[in-house]
Amino acid sequence: EAGVAQSPRYKIIEKRQSVAFWCNPISGHATLYWYQQILGQGPKLLIQFQNNGVVDDSQLPKDRFSAERLKGVDSTLKIQPAKLEDSAVYLCASSLAAGPTDTQYFGPGTRLTVL
Amino acid sequence: KNEVEQSPQNLTAQEGEFITINCSYSVGISALHWLQQHPGGGIVSLFMLSSGKKKHGRLIATINIQEKHSSLHITASHPRDSAVYICAVLGFGQGNLIFGKGTKLSVKP
Numbered sequence: 001e002a003g004v005a006q007s008p009r010y011k012i013i014e015k016r017q018s019v020a021f022w023c024n025p026i027s028g029h030a031t032l033y034w035y036q037q038i039l040g041q042g043p044k045l046l047i048q049f050q051n052n053g054v055v056d057d058s059q060l061p062k063d064r065f066s067a068e069r070l071k072g073v074d075s076t077l078k079i080q081p082a083k084l085e086d087s088a089v090y091l092c093a094s095s096l097a098a099g100p101t102d103t104q105y106f107g108p109g110t111r112l113t114v115l
Numbered sequence: 116k117n118e119v120e121q122s123p124q125n126l127t128a129q130e131g132e133f134i135t136i137n138c139s140y141s142v143g144i145s146a147l148h149w150l151q152q153h154p155g156g157g158i159v160s161l162f163m164l165s166s167g168k169k170k171h172g173r174l175i176a177t178i179n180i181q182e183k184h185s186s187l188h189i190t191a192s193h194p195r196d197s198a199v200y201i202c203a204v205l206g207f208g209q210g211n212l213i214f215g216k217g218t219k220l221s222v223k224p
Contacts, residue, residue: 033211040216041216041217042119042201042203042214042215042216042217043158043201043212043214044214045211045212048211056211091158093158101146101163103148103160103163104148104160104212105160106150106157106158106159106160107157108155108157109155109157109158
């Protein structure tokens with residue numbers, strides 16, 4: 001079974017530039033998560049999708065971050081414009097559903113550096 | 116105060132040692148996860164617990180719901196066990212995990 005795919009793996013941009021990340025979850029997984037992991041911290045949930053609908057985006061900085069999952073499969077996360085404090089690893093995860101017994105499978109992450 | 120606290124933050128062990136990583140949480144939970152993160156970012160789910168104890172190879176995870184505490188044990192540790200181990204909880208009625216900051220384990224040969 002193929003895992004969660006993310007691209008790019010690394011991205012370096014200057015502040016105020018825009019950037020987009022892509023995630024392809026495991027086939028058949030209805031729930032998709034985007035996390036931000038700052039160095040030395042645990043992952044922080046940015047947004048959770050159930051199929052193509054948003055379940056939780058309470059911690060997404062909506063003035064600069066946006067995400068979509070138009071066809072309920074792959075997803076993009078965009079930052080526009082980027083700030084220095086956005087430097088982090090952006091992790092995508094997916095699960096069959098969102099229940100307490102559903103294991104989340106994580107992608108390799110995209111390491112973003114904002115200069 | 117973080118809702119999920121892990122200790123220690125950093126741990127260095129010699130190959131073969133028995134290792135314990137602790138996780139305490141302050142919210143009511145429906146499940147607790149132990150995750151392993153290797154350098155480069157990839158995260159792997161090790162265990163999901165709601166009660167008792169689970170064992171997989173050299174890894175053992177326990178949880179005490181009354182005390183709001185879980186431990187991850189590694190027996191006969193090996194350098195390939197070197198990674199960050201993250202505890203995450205799923206609160207009652209919540210759809211998303213709350214993560215601890217992780218414990219960085221380094222096992223020396």
